[in-house]
Amino acid sequence: MPKKTVTPFRVLMVTGIYPTDEKPHAGTFVKSQVDSLIEAGLEVDVLHPRVGIPSPLRYASALFQIWRAALSGRYNVINGQYGLWCVICRLQWGIPVVAAYLGDDILGTVTAQGGHSFKGNFVAMLSRQLCYWVEAVIVKSEQMKRRARGPQQKIYVIPDGVNFSQFHPVPRSEIRAELGWDQNKYYVLFSNNPKIPVKNYALAKAAVDRVCDKGVDIELVVATGLPHEMVVKYMNASNALILSSHAEGSPNVVREAMACNVPVVSTDVGDVRDVIGHTKGCTVCTPNNVEEMAAGIEVALAHTERTTGRADTQHLDGKVIAQRIIDVYEKATGLKIPRNTTAAEIPVKETAYAQE
Structure with a gap:
């Protein structure tokens, strides 16, 4: 037949x-x-x-x-x-x-x-x-x-x-050595175009500056216009991802960072609270609140182990x-x-x- x-x-x-x-x-x-x-x-x-x-x-x-x-x-x-x-x-x-x-x-x-x-x-x-x-x-x-x-x-x-095959955890020290980043410094990743008003880069910078003023050796890294394979490296090399937007639908960078088990500090926009709200090391902040975002960064830096973000977002x-x-x-x-x-x-x- x-x-x-x-x-x-x-x-x-x-x-x-x-x-x-x-x-x-x-x-x-x-x-x-x-x-x-x-x-x-x-x-x-x-x-x-x-x-x-x-x-x-x-x-x-x-x-x-x-x-x-x-x-x-x-x-x-x-x-x-x-x-x-x-x-x-x-x-x-x-x-x-x-x-x-x-x-x-x-x-x-x-x-x-x-x-x-x-x-x-x-x-x-x-x-x-x-x-x-x-x-x-x-x-x-x-x-x-x-x-x-x-x-x-x-x-x-x-x-x-999220492409879980592409976005996955890699040892931070290994990626930092490849990128030439300081192994002892704190890095916070802003993976958006700072020139787009809705992304509110000024808030991210102000929050990182506030943490820096406390004597923390920290740097805000801007990653925009990069292919995905490089974004994965930047995420895994960073201590946290920061999203400071005024508004979002469902930001991809947040879910990608979660797939890499990287802490996320974000304003309460779109579906962010649903994605990161139950993961230790991550913080949801009031929009345009420098103090809350700075405190969230400190929580992320104190979370020295990888997050459970990948396991928490399997449904994505x-x-x-x-x-x-x-x-x-x-x-x-x-x-x-x-x-x-x-x-x-x-x-x-x-x-x-x-x-x-």
Whole structure:
């Protein structure tokens, strides 16, 4: 009897950010999700319009590709990443759309003055309205779900997964020797772009300076624009990760540090409290409170052994998160998706407008 052929479930992932040779750090969380879905047995094509061309042309090129995809009948679902890209995905009705929101596309973009930008508010308004018009919505935190609109039963809280194979504990002394860091100094890692107002670098610096004023030999290390393999080294070499943001959806760096068993000191934003709140050595602080953040750094420095962060966040493994996303795809399409437990190797490819 001939063996029955299983038709793979095909996804078109539409995103404005994705790792490239020029920017290997951009959209690494999207690539991790794509890799996890492929490992689970899905076929995923990535539509990443060419970087460096005017925004209207990027959106127009994406729309053309999406229309072509809708006419081809190849895809079972389109998964948009971030507000405006999700809007572009919905400008066709031939394929179900899953809109994945990242944070400020629902919550609004915080400015250097602490308010919200007009553009950010406009994008957030569009994103919230779009919730009515797509088959399913994925948000990163309960806070985002409360701000979203439309039927709550089709809005799912699913944070980004962590690649536990890539982010894992490595002896601190070993990595410091490789990086040339002082073995006897304290290092606190700020793994964000300090020029982005919402990341509130000033708070992180003020808190580290406050600890330094007490005679502690400590340095704030800024790591931005680095590929993942280097971020892992910086995390394992540091005594703590600091997140000082005004607002977040579900910050990836926090979960990555937890996977490395590195203490985290963070403002109470997004889902941070749920992720680190029960792990010894980690501290959740009131936003914009220098004293609390400085005290949290001291707690982290006093926690000389590795944390239990990796064990505490097993539910955030990328493989687990991929299965939750597949559940959403099934609800959005009404299809039963075959799952591959042997992790078949299906190469990811980018479409015609992808960055070379």
